[in-house]
Amino acid sequence: MHRSIEAEIPRLRRYARALTRDAVAADDLVQDCLARALGKLHLWQEGTDLRAWLFTILHNQYVNQVRRAVREGASVGLSETEPLLSRAPHQGRRLELRDLERAISKLPEEQRAVILLVGLEGMRYEEVAVILDVPVGTVRSRLSRGREALRRLIGVVADHNAESLMTEPDAVTRGRQRFAGEAGRSEIVVNRRARAYPAVGPAKGTPRTGFRVG
Numbered sequence: 001m002h003r004s005i006e007a008e009i010p011r012l013r014r015y016a017r018a019l020t021r022d023a024v025a026a027d028d029l030v031q032d033c034l035a036r037a038l039g040k041l042h043l044w045q046e047g048t049d050l051r052a053w054l055f056t057i058l059h060n061q062y063v064n065q066v067r068r069a070v071r072e073g074a075s076v077g078l079s080e081t082e083p084l085l086s087r088a089p090h091q092g093r094r095l096e097l098r099d100l101e102r103a104i105s106k107l108p109e110e111q112r113a114v115i116l117l118v119g120l121e122g123m124r125y126e127e128v129a130v131i132l133d134v135p136v137g138t139v140r141s142r143l144s145r146g147r148e149a150l151r152r153l154i155g156v157v158a159d160h161n162a163e164s165l166m167t168e169p170d171a172v173t174r175g176r177q178r179f180a181g182e183a184g185r186s187e188i189v190v191n192r193r194a195r196a197y198p199a200v201g202p203a204k205g206t207p208r209t210g211f212r213v214g
Contacts, residue, residue, distance in 0.1 A: 005037065008054050011121060015055065018116045019062050021105070029065070033058040052130045055121075059113065059131055066109065103153040111146035114139055 012033060016026035036057050037044075044053055104112055110132075117128045118139075125143075129136045 001041070004050055005034065005054065008051055009034075011051070012054060012058055015116060015121060016058060016062070018120055019113075029058065029062060032061050036061065049127065049130065052127050055117070055131045056133070063109070099154045100150070103150050106153060107146055107149055111142050111149065114142040115146045115150075118143055 009030065012030045013026060016029045016033075017023060020026045020029060033054065037054055040057075044050065104115060107115070113132060114128060117123045117131065118125070123131075125136050125139045128139045132139070134142075
């Protein structure tokens with residue numbers, strides 16, 4: 001079971017980084033998710049979708065963080081230091097993707113989550129519905145509204161990139177491969193930040209998971 005969970009860590013990290021746009025915060029979020037999953041492993045039903053169960057835990061953890069930050073007057077997920085999508089090879093493409101990243105960050109959380117899960121993770125609508133605990137029809141409507149909002153926010157750029165992000169499997173695969181390459185290099189940054197800010201880590205009282213996230 002632990003090996004099955006460990007196999008999902010790269011996907012969890014990718015989604016967490018897309019949500020938080022900060023490598024350190026994302027790794028903390030994944031650690032919290034894994035700790036919670038291990039603590040509630042007895043609740044998981046063998047034969048059901050482990051990936052969807054883990055993503056559900058991570059997503060709920062993030063939503064709780066955002067709600068807590070709103071109550072405390074803090075900001076979450078607004079850092080510009082971590083790219084949502086991997087860097088494009090050409091300057092023009094990089095600028096287009098940066099526009100798309102910023103537009104996605106302005107979407108309502110429910111629309112942004114659907115776009116990230118469908119587009120970045122390539123999940124089926126049924127899987128997303130399980131993770132977000134909503135009907136499949138709601139997933140479709142949120143995706144449609146999110147795409148339309150992106151078009152309004154950045155016009156032609158969003159029209160082109162949002163379509164690719166959410167409807168072209170090959171483009172999604174290429175994006176994952178580029179992200180994987182960037183993730184390896186970004187671990188150096190994560191380690192440097194960890195040394196610079198030794199207090200950063202799982203919340204006080206959070207048990208160690210035994211999994212290596214960074």
